[in-house]
Amino acid sequence: MYQQQAPVRSTRRGPSRAPRLRAVTAAGVLVVLPLVTACGGGDDAGGAGGGKAAPSVTAAPAAGVVAPAKVEVIAGLTGCKAKIRIDADELRQGLCHTKKADYLITTFPEEKFKETWLEEARVYGGKYLVGTRWVVSVKPALLESFRAKLGGTIMELRGIGPKPGGR
Structure with a gap:
């Protein structure tokens, strides 16, 4: 007599989110890249950083507010x-345009x-204002004024590859 086998059930629940996270992260980085390269300063102080982040300023005590x-x-x-611009499970990103x-x-x-x-952003380098669950990418000259409003820490991410100007 013929017997049917019970279907095999997987303990895995849905597709992995890791590839999607990488794709969204890469998209976010690619969106930031033009702003960082256009707005980023080029001070060569500090030499080769090997891709490590170096917090350059601690959280602002005078801010009085921690931006949610x-x-x-x-x-x-x-x-x-x-x-x-991006509204995904892993991140939301908005573009601000001011004078x-x-x-x-x-x-x-x-x-x-x-x-x-x-x-992922370390590859591109640049300075960012970083808080709890948020990052602001703005011209280095405006970082301090934004830090006074939002709190957070100014982080410098050292990129990889040659510096502009061949140094």
Whole structure:
């Protein structure tokens, strides 16, 4: 007599989120790259950093407010209304356009997603204002004024490859 075998059940629940996280992170980094390269300063102080982040300023005690991890709130604190460019499970990113500068605000639902984003951004280098579950990419000249409004830490990520000007 013929017997049917019970279907094999997988204990895995849905597709892995890791490839999607990498894709969204890479997309976020590619969006930031033009702003960082256009706005980034080129001071060669510090030499070769080997790709490590170097916090250059600690959290602002005078800020009096720690910006929550929400694009619209951070944008309001900096004086703009953000246009949302990426709205994914792993991050949200808004573009602000003001007379002083264009800048990106990226927020994350969990700190681990921010750390992954920063790790990917190390390749490009630049300075960022980093808080709990958020990153602001703005001209280095404006970092201190943004830090006074938002708190956070100014981080310099050292890129890889040759420096502009062949040094």
